[in-house]
Amino acid sequence: MFENKNTTPLSELGEFGLIDHLTKNFPLSHPSTIMGVGDDAAVMNYNEGEIVLTTDLLIEGIHFDLSYVPLKHLGYKAVMVNLSDVYAMNAHPTQITFSVAVSNRFPLEAMEELYSGIALACKNYKVDLVGGDTSSSTSGLTISVTALGQVKKEKITFREGAKPNDLLVVSGDLGGAYMGLQVMEREKEVFKVNPNNQPDLAPYTYCVERQLKPEARKDIVELLATLEMVPNAMIDISDGLSSEIFHLCKSSGTGCNVYEDKLPIDPQTSSTAAEFKINSSTAVFNGGEDYELLMAIKPDDFEKIKGHPLLTAIGHFTDQKEVCKMVTGLGQSIPLEAQGWSNF
Amino acid sequence: MFENKNTTPLSELGEFGLIDHLTKNFPLSHPSTIMGVGDDAAVMNYNEGEIVLTTDLLIEGIHFDLSYVPLKHLGYKAVMVNLSDVYAMNAHPTQITFSVAVSNRFPLEAMEELYSGIALACKNYKVDLVGGDTSSSTSGLTISVTALGQVKKEKITFREGAKPNDLLVVSGDLGGAYMGLQVMEREKEVFKVNPNNQPDLAPYTYCVERQLKPEARKDIVELLATLEMVPNAMIDISDGLSSEIFHLCKSSGTGCNVYEDKLPIDPQTSSTAAEFKINSSTAVFNGGEDYELLMAIKPDDFEKIKGHPLLTAIGHFTDQKEVCKMVTGLGQSIPLEAQGWSNF
Numbered sequence: 001m002f003e004n005k006n007t008t009p010l011s012e013l014g015e016f017g018l019i020d021h022l023t024k025n026f027p028l029s030h031p032s033t034i035m036g037v038g039d040d041a042a043v044m045n046y047n048e049g050e051i052v053l054t055t056d057l058l059i060e061g062i063h064f065d066l067s068y069v070p071l072k073h074l075g076y077k078a079v080m081v082n083l084s085d086v087y088a089m090n091a092h093p094t095q096i097t098f099s100v101a102v103s104n105r106f107p108l109e110a111m112e113e114l115y116s117g118i119a120l121a122c123k124n125y126k127v128d129l130v131g132g133d134t135s136s137s138t139s140g141l142t143i144s145v146t147a148l149g150q151v152k153k154e155k156i157t158f159r160e161g162a163k164p165n166d167l168l169v170v171s172g173d174l175g176g177a178y179m180g181l182q183v184m185e186r187e188k189e190v191f192k193v194n195p196n197n198q199p200d201l202a203p204y205t206y207c208v209e210r211q212l213k214p215e216a217r218k219d220i221v222e223l224l225a226t227l228e229m230v231p232n233a234m235i236d237i238s239d240g241l242s243s244e245i246f247h248l249c250k251s252s253g254t255g256c257n258v259y260e261d262k263l264p265i266d267p268q269t270s271s272t273a274a275e276f277k278i279n280s281s282t283a284v285f286n287g288g289e290d291y292e293l294l295m296a297i298k299p300d301d302f303e304k305i306k307g308h309p310l311l312t313a314i315g316h317f318t319d320q321k322e323v324c325k326m327v328t329g330l331g332q333s334i335p336l337e338a339q340g341w342s343n344f
Numbered sequence: 345m346f347e348n349k350n351t352t353p354l355s356e357l358g359e360f361g362l363i364d365h366l367t368k369n370f371p372l373s374h375p376s377t378i379m380g381v382g383d384d385a386a387v388m389n390y391n392e393g394e395i396v397l398t399t400d401l402l403i404e405g406i407h408f409d410l411s412y413v414p415l416k417h418l419g420y421k422a423v424m425v426n427l428s429d430v431y432a433m434n435a436h437p438t439q440i441t442f443s444v445a446v447s448n449r450f451p452l453e454a455m456e457e458l459y460s461g462i463a464l465a466c467k468n469y470k471v472d473l474v475g476g477d478t479s480s481s482t483s484g485l486t487i488s489v490t491a492l493g494q495v496k497k498e499k500i501t502f503r504e505g506a507k508p509n510d511l512l513v514v515s516g517d518l519g520g521a522y523m524g525l526q527v528m529e530r531e532k533e534v535f536k537v538n539p540n541n542q543p544d545l546a547p548y549t550y551c552v553e554r555q556l557k558p559e560a561r562k563d564i565v566e567l568l569a570t571l572e573m574v575p576n577a578m579i580d581i582s583d584g585l586s587s588e589i590f591h592l593c594k595s596s597g598t599g600c601n602v603y604e605d606k607l608p609i610d611p612q613t614s615s616t617a618a619e620f621k622i623n624s625s626t627a628v629f630n631g632g633e634d635y636e637l638l639m640a641i642k643p644d645d646f647e648k649i650k651g652h653p654l655l656t657a658i659g660h661f662t663d664q665k666e667v668c669k670m671v672t673g674l675g676q677s678i679p680l681e682a683q684g685w686s687n688f
Contacts, residue, residue: 008452051395055441055475055490061482062445097399099488101406108352131399137486138405144443144477144488146399 050156052149054085060140068184071110073212074143075117081238082147083125083216084291088236089158090221091151096122097131099144104136125218155225157234162252162296166232168315169305171220171293173264174241175280178287179272180204180211186276206268214291220310221293227304231295242285242336244294245324248317252296255320258336261329262314281326285336394500396493398429404484412528415454417556418487419461425582426491427469427560428635432580433502434565435495440466441475443488448480469562499569501578506596506640510576512659513649515564515637517608518585519624522631523616524548524555530620550612558635564654565637571648575639586629586680588638589668592661596640599664602680605673606658625670629680 058064058078066074079096086093098118102111122129127147187199201208217236224230233252235244241258249256265280273280296317297305305311315327324336402408402422410418423440430437442462446455466473471491531543545552561580568574577596579588585607589600609624617624640661641649649655659671668680 009448012452053439053441053475053490053492055443055477055488057443057445057477057479057486057488059445059479059481059486062480095397097397097490099399099401101401101403101486104353108356131397133399133401133488135401135403136406137403139483142401142403142445142481142486144399144401146397146441146490148397 050091050151050153052086052089052091052151052156053146054082055144055146056081056085058143058145060142065184065188066141067188069212071113072117072120075114075119076121076213077117078143078145079118079121079125079127079147080214080216080291082145083121083127083218084214084236084238084293086147086149087217087221088234088293089149089151090155090224090230090234091149092218092221093125093127093147093149093216095128095130095148097146098129099133099135101135101137101142103139103141106141125216155230157231157295159233159235159247159251160253162233162248162254162317163298164254164317164319165299166254166296166317167299167302167313168245168248168256168258168317169231169295169297169311169313170237170241170264171217171310171312172290173266173269174237174290174292175263175265175273175283175287176207176210176269177214177289177291178211178240178283179269179276179278180207180209181287181289182276182278183208183272184211204268204272206266207272211289214289216291217293223308223310227301229297229301229304231297233296235294237290237292237294238288240284240286240288241290241294242324243288245336246322248294248296249322249324252317253321255318255323256315256325257318257333258315258324258326260326262312264312264314285326394435394495394497396430396433396435396495396500397490398426399488399490400425400429402487402489404486409528409532410485412532413556415457416461416464419458419463420465421461421556421558422487422489423462423465423469423471423491424558424560424635426489427465427471427562428558428580428582430491430493431561431565432578432637433493433495434499434568434574434578435493436565437469437471437491437493437560439472439474439492441490442473443477443479445479445481445486447483447485450485469560499574501575501639503577503579503591503595504597506577506592506598506661507642508598508661508663509643510598510640510661511643511646511657512589512592512600512602512661513575513639513641513655513657514581514585514608515561515654515656516634517610517613518581518634518636519607519609519617519627519631520551520554520613521558521633521635522555522584522627523613523620523622524551524553525631525633526620526622527552527616528555548612548616550610551616555633558633560635561637567652567654571645573641573645573648575641577640579638581634581636581638582632584628584630584632585634585638586668587632589680590666592638592640593666593668596661597665599662599667600659600669601662601677602659602668602670604670606656608656608658629670 060066064074082096083093100114118129183204190197190199233248235247237244245256245258260281263281263284265284269283270280273283302313325333326336327333404410408418426440427437444458462473527548534541534543577592579591581588589602593600604625607625607628609628613627614624617627646657669677670680671677
């Protein structure tokens with residue numbers, strides 16, 4: 001189709017570059033549109049209160065491998081990925097749509113499994129499935145989810161808004177989902193060689209669960225409300241800490257220092273990383289799929305969250321535009337790379 | 345994965361059966377949800393005014409063939425398909441999201457072509473692109489579009505609401521898109537045999553344009569407002585007239601008689617159908633992709649639209665639940681079949 005032209009491969013742009021490139025010339029003209037492309041979710045104002053809207057694609061062979069991901073978990077996770085974006089706006093999810101294209105190798109029972117995971121997610125998070133589309137596909141399974149949420153205007157947290165001296169705070173712990181993926185990839189290879197081998201996943205249950213059945217951080221958004229705090233900026237961690245820090249800093253026009261010895265890492269994540277000879281900081285910075293919330297907190301608000309088991313201050317923002325560094329326990333300062341996770 | 349179980353092939357359910365089956369156990373619990381799965385779009389109430397939300401998947405090899413569909417037209421049409429659903433609720437579209445998964449055979453320029461079509465659609469219909477996702481795919485091009493729109497509560501037109509003696513009224517003319525598809529499929533076969541053959545599409549321009557560059561009926565929704573009319577029920581024609589009549593009758597608990605000699609068919613559609621030895625009524629009832637609006641009009645409102653060039657009364661609703669018939673010019677009554685277009 002384009003074989004004879006002087007073309008640019010998509011891989012040169014990466015995912016974020018492609019979105020930026022393709023959407024930069026779309027004007028926003030409707031009075032109800034507050035925020036379009038460029039944040040975790042779109043925001044619209046229809047009279048009172050704001051609505052947020054977000055959407056994600058999940059493609060077999062790119063985002064998931066059905067040889068070890070049960071369809072019920074996949075349905076659940078596909079919803080979580082979107083709810084996580086809604087929470088990253090400090091909003092409460094209200095509705096989702098779920099669309100799916102499947103090849104004829106999937107029988108009805110497979111789709112029922114998938115939808116049982118969606119149903120569980122809807123129940124646990126009190127969101128309504130309000131639409132979707134189904135189609136056949138020529139190969140594999142494709143999922144598209146859209147989520148809407150509600151939030152009061154004064155509580156919305158964009159990616160922009162972080163200020164120098166704000167604290168960089170993260171919920172939960174990091175790197176587990178990536179190590180869970182490594183475990184499952186290894187078991188898949190073992191299974192190929194010896195299908196009779198029974199995998200012992202007991203030492204890795206936490207990491208595997210982080211990968212297969214992540215939870216969106218509803219509790220954190222509720223906690224922020226209880227503490228009467230609105231972060232200056234917030235994002236969810238889907239592509240690895242490094243990538244998300246760069247998003248915050250780029251949008252906010254700031255830099256950031258992160259302290260390696262402050263990173264919240266579960267002991268099982270550390271021990272699994274050691275077994276795989278992976279530096280656990282690498283899993284945290286470049287791994288992704290943690291679905292934790294990363295936020296810029298005003299210094300005055302630090303007292304409110306100090307010592308809270310769900311929140312950890314891991315660094316601070318600086319006035320050095322887009323200069324992001326990791327400071328090691330020995331005081332060494334290492335520039336972060338904005339690699340993130342690219343599927344092109 | 346499911347090879348050893350007693351399974352049900354998806355083909356047994358068809359597209360509508362699958363959606364019904366998979367979504368029937370999802371309760372609607374959020375107070376802002378007015379209407380979920382089961383109509384052209386979901387409706388939500390956030391204080392004042394209602395929001396409608398709709399989504400569609402378009403899969404290469406299933407919904408489109410890139411050997412004759414230019415990517416710019418594809419982008420435009422993917423938006424139209426969704427806006428048509430918004431207009432079918434008597435609503436005005438306000439925002440869309442556009443997600444795309446592509447294999448690495450597509451260079452950047454291909455994506456630019458696609459997005460130029462989206463941009464044109466957004467401009468012509470005054471809607472904002474507010475989100476989306478891009479991903480690689482292991483094969484082919486997959487598109488997922490979501491559209492939101494606004495409408496006052498008292499003006500929403502659901503599929504249910506048609507009453508016996510209401511007139512069945514359709515906008516524009518029917519069957520053209522299906523004949524355009526036949527023309528392009530034939531030219532593709534000719535091209536395979538003789539790539540030097542230049543197709544002469546001049547006799548088919550209207551049909552080909554109906555297929556490649558459909559327009560959603562913004563003008564009809566505006567006309568209804570001007571005439572101060574709210575149809576009792578409305579649906580857009582994406583899967584062929586027969587299927588859409590059954591949707592209206594099933595939701596409304598009515599039957600319907602359609603008069604074959606009232607069907608609005610463009611002369612070019614008729615002549616192309618004759619050339620292909622297809623009954624033009626078959627193209628209308630079973631063809632699909634017309635993206636016209638089909639509505640139930642109160643008898644008292646008939647005077648307002650009588651003789652209007654954009655609207656045609658083609659039948660009336662009856663109290664015979666889900667009994668849908670076509671009455672021929674000779675007075676013969678033929679039962680319609682609820683086949684529609686199934687992609688499984």
